[in-house]
Amino acid sequence: MLGPHEEVTTRVSGPAKLSSWGLGALNPSTQTLALSRVMRTERGEVSPAEIAEDMRHNPARLTRLLPPFAAVRGDEQGVTMVADSMGFRQLYHSAPDAAGAPVLSTSALFAGWIRGAELDHTAVAVQSLLGWQLGQRTVFRGVEKLAPGAIARLDADGVRVSATERAGEAGIPLEEAVSAAAEMLRGSLEALLDDHPEAVLQLTGGQDSRLLLSAIPVARRRGLRAMTLGVPGSGDVTVARQLAERYGMRHDVRGLAALDGLSAVDGWDLVRAAAMRLDGMSDPIALAALTVAEGSFDQGVRISGLGGEIARGFYYTGGVRERTFTRKDSHQLAAWRMFVNEAVEPGLLDPEFSAWARATADDEVASALSAAGDEWFRATDELYLRHRMQRWAGVTDTAVGAQRMVINPMLCQQFLSIASRLSPKDKAHSLFLARLQMALDPELGRIPLEGRAAPIATAYPNPWRSAAGALATGRRLTRKVGQRIRHGNRPPAGGFQLAEKVVGHWRAHPELLSATELTTFIRPDWIGDMLGGRIAPRPSSVAFLTNLIVASLGPCNETTAP
Structure with missing residues (x-):
C-alpha cells in the first residue's frame, strides 16, 4: 500500500x-x-x-x-x-x-x-x-x-x-556439514554485527535463535540487544530471559495487551491492511496481531532464526530411512500435518465446493511432492523449503520489510546447500542442528530448550535419551490427532480477540460480505448465521474470509497503489 x-x-x-x-x-x-x-x-x-x-x-x-x-x-x-x-x-x-x-x-x-x-x-x-x-x-x-x-x-x-536451474550436489557427511555450517554462521554473525552493531536478536526459548546466539562470540554478547514477543512468565520468555541475564544482554519483552483497547473498526482496519500487505495469501489475523505488538518495539535491524527448520526435517515422522512414496503418503501428510492448523471450520464452505476443494488441495500437495523427487523424506524437505518457506514465511517477511530489516543468516545459499546435501537420517530428530549447537557453544548446548531437553541430549543420544525423544514426538503426534478429531486448529496469538473485533465490524457493515464472488465458495446461510450472532467463527475462517473480501472488492481508497 x-x-x-x-x-x-x-x-x-x-x-x-x-x-x-x-x-x-x-x-x-x-x-x-x-x-x-x-x-x-x-x-x-x-x-x-x-x-x-x-x-x-x-x-x-x-x-x-x-x-x-x-x-x-x-x-x-x-x-x-x-x-x-x-x-x-x-x-x-x-x-x-x-x-x-x-x-x-x-x-x-x-x-x-x-x-x-x-x-x-x-x-x-x-x-x-x-x-x-x-x-x-x-x-x-x-x-x-x-x-x-x-x-x-x-x-x-x-x-x-x-528460471535458474539448480544443479544437483553430492551428499555431505554429518561432521563435515557441522564444521562448514559452524564456520559459516560465525563469519556471518560477526560480519552482521560489524555492519549493524545495534541489530536486535529475536530471542526465543527455541533451537534456532539459540544457534545464532551461539555463533556470536561471548565477548560480543554483553550489551547485545535482544527481544522476545510473548506473555511474561511463559516458557519462551522465561528461557530467553535466563539467557539474556547469563550473558548481560539488553532484553526487551513485550506482549499483546494493546489488542484490548482496539475498537471493532480499528480491528477491521488492521486486519484488512494486513491482508493487503500479504496479497491475500496468508493469515492477516496473525500479521495484524504482530503489527500491534511490534508497535511497542524499536524497529531497525533484526537477526532472525528463521531457516533452521529446513535442517531438521520439518515434516518427518517415525523412523527415517530412504524410501519411495505413494499418493497415500501424500494424502496422509496433508491430512495430519498440513490441513490442521489453518483450515476453515466445517460448514463454512459451499458443500459442492468443499468436496472439490479437498480433492483439489490433496492433488496439489501430491503434485508438489512428486515434482520434488521419488524419495519420501527428501521430497518433504523440498515441500517445506520451496513451498511452505517461500509462500508462507516469505510473504510475511515481505509484508514487514518496509518496517524493519529482517536478516535470516540460515537462509543463505551455503546453509541451504548444506541442509539439502545431508541425508535425511542426519537431519531427523534435530541431530544435525544439535551437533551444530555443540560445535558452536557447548555451554549453551547443555541448557534445556523451552519445553524440550538440552541440545546435548539430541546431539549424542543414548537409549534413555532416545526413549525420551520418542515420547516427546509421540506427545506431539497425539496432540495433532486430537486436534484433527476435534476439527480444531491452532489460532495465532491474539487471534480470537482480533477475530471477534472483525466479526463485530462485519455485523455492523454486512455489505462487506456481499462481494459477488463470496457465495461461489461460502454458504449464504452460514454468512447469515455469522452476521446474526448464531456463529462465532474461528480466527482461521475470519482470515480466509478477509482475504476473499479484499481480493474481490479491489482497491477501496486512495491509499492503494501498484
Missing part, C-alpha cells in the same frame, strides 16, 4: 512504465531499484553500485544475496525483475500465455485488479485448507509469483520468465 506521505514516481522504459514509491534509486542513470532493505550476502553488505552493475549486465548474479532480496531495472526497451534464490521476496507477473495487459508487480492484488482477473478456484481451495499457497499460484487467474532465482522481463514482446 502507498503511505500517506509517499508519491508515485513513474518512468517510461520503452513500451512499459515503471512506477514506484518509497524507494530510492540505487543508480538514477540506469533506473535500478532495490525492492528489499536486505542487501548483503553471508559475508557482508553488497554496495548499491555493485547491485546496479549486476542488474545491467548479469542479473542472475544477484541471486547470491541473502533472502529476502529483489531488484528491478528499467531501460530503453523494457523492465527487468530478479528474485532471490528462495523467491522469498514476493514478486508477481502475468502468466506469459495469459490474455490481457502484461504486468510485473510487487503486488499480486494490484496485478489482478489491473487485469480484471477472476479468482483462481484452485488457489481458493488450497488456501481454505492450508492457509497459504503452493508453488507459484496466486489468488488470481493469469497472475503468477516469480519463481525462486528467476528473472522476468517485460518489453514489447510481453512478459518472459527465465
Whole structure:
C-alpha cells in the first residue's frame, strides 16, 4: 500500500512504465531499484553500485544475496525483475500465455485488479485448507509469483520468465556439514554485527535463535540487544530471559495487551491492511496481531532464526530411512500435518465446493511432492523449503520489510546447500542442528530448550535419551490427532480477540460480505448465521474470509497503489 506521505514516481522504459514509491534509486542513470532493505550476502553488505552493475549486465548474479532480496531495472526497451534464490521476496507477473495487459508487480492484488482477473478456484481451495499457497499460484487467474532465482522481463514482446536451474550436489557427511555450517554462521554473525552493531536478536526459548546466539562470540554478547514477543512468565520468555541475564544482554519483552483497547473498526482496519500487505495469501489475523505488538518495539535491524527448520526435517515422522512414496503418503501428510492448523471450520464452505476443494488441495500437495523427487523424506524437505518457506514465511517477511530489516543468516545459499546435501537420517530428530549447537557453544548446548531437553541430549543420544525423544514426538503426534478429531486448529496469538473485533465490524457493515464472488465458495446461510450472532467463527475462517473480501472488492481508497 502507498503511505500517506509517499508519491508515485513513474518512468517510461520503452513500451512499459515503471512506477514506484518509497524507494530510492540505487543508480538514477540506469533506473535500478532495490525492492528489499536486505542487501548483503553471508559475508557482508553488497554496495548499491555493485547491485546496479549486476542488474545491467548479469542479473542472475544477484541471486547470491541473502533472502529476502529483489531488484528491478528499467531501460530503453523494457523492465527487468530478479528474485532471490528462495523467491522469498514476493514478486508477481502475468502468466506469459495469459490474455490481457502484461504486468510485473510487487503486488499480486494490484496485478489482478489491473487485469480484471477472476479468482483462481484452485488457489481458493488450497488456501481454505492450508492457509497459504503452493508453488507459484496466486489468488488470481493469469497472475503468477516469480519463481525462486528467476528473472522476468517485460518489453514489447510481453512478459518472459527465465528460471535458474539448480544443479544437483553430492551428499555431505554429518561432521563435515557441522564444521562448514559452524564456520559459516560465525563469519556471518560477526560480519552482521560489524555492519549493524545495534541489530536486535529475536530471542526465543527455541533451537534456532539459540544457534545464532551461539555463533556470536561471548565477548560480543554483553550489551547485545535482544527481544522476545510473548506473555511474561511463559516458557519462551522465561528461557530467553535466563539467557539474556547469563550473558548481560539488553532484553526487551513485550506482549499483546494493546489488542484490548482496539475498537471493532480499528480491528477491521488492521486486519484488512494486513491482508493487503500479504496479497491475500496468508493469515492477516496473525500479521495484524504482530503489527500491534511490534508497535511497542524499536524497529531497525533484526537477526532472525528463521531457516533452521529446513535442517531438521520439518515434516518427518517415525523412523527415517530412504524410501519411495505413494499418493497415500501424500494424502496422509496433508491430512495430519498440513490441513490442521489453518483450515476453515466445517460448514463454512459451499458443500459442492468443499468436496472439490479437498480433492483439489490433496492433488496439489501430491503434485508438489512428486515434482520434488521419488524419495519420501527428501521430497518433504523440498515441500517445506520451496513451498511452505517461500509462500508462507516469505510473504510475511515481505509484508514487514518496509518496517524493519529482517536478516535470516540460515537462509543463505551455503546453509541451504548444506541442509539439502545431508541425508535425511542426519537431519531427523534435530541431530544435525544439535551437533551444530555443540560445535558452536557447548555451554549453551547443555541448557534445556523451552519445553524440550538440552541440545546435548539430541546431539549424542543414548537409549534413555532416545526413549525420551520418542515420547516427546509421540506427545506431539497425539496432540495433532486430537486436534484433527476435534476439527480444531491452532489460532495465532491474539487471534480470537482480533477475530471477534472483525466479526463485530462485519455485523455492523454486512455489505462487506456481499462481494459477488463470496457465495461461489461460502454458504449464504452460514454468512447469515455469522452476521446474526448464531456463529462465532474461528480466527482461521475470519482470515480466509478477509482475504476473499479484499481480493474481490479491489482497491477501496486512495491509499492503494501498484
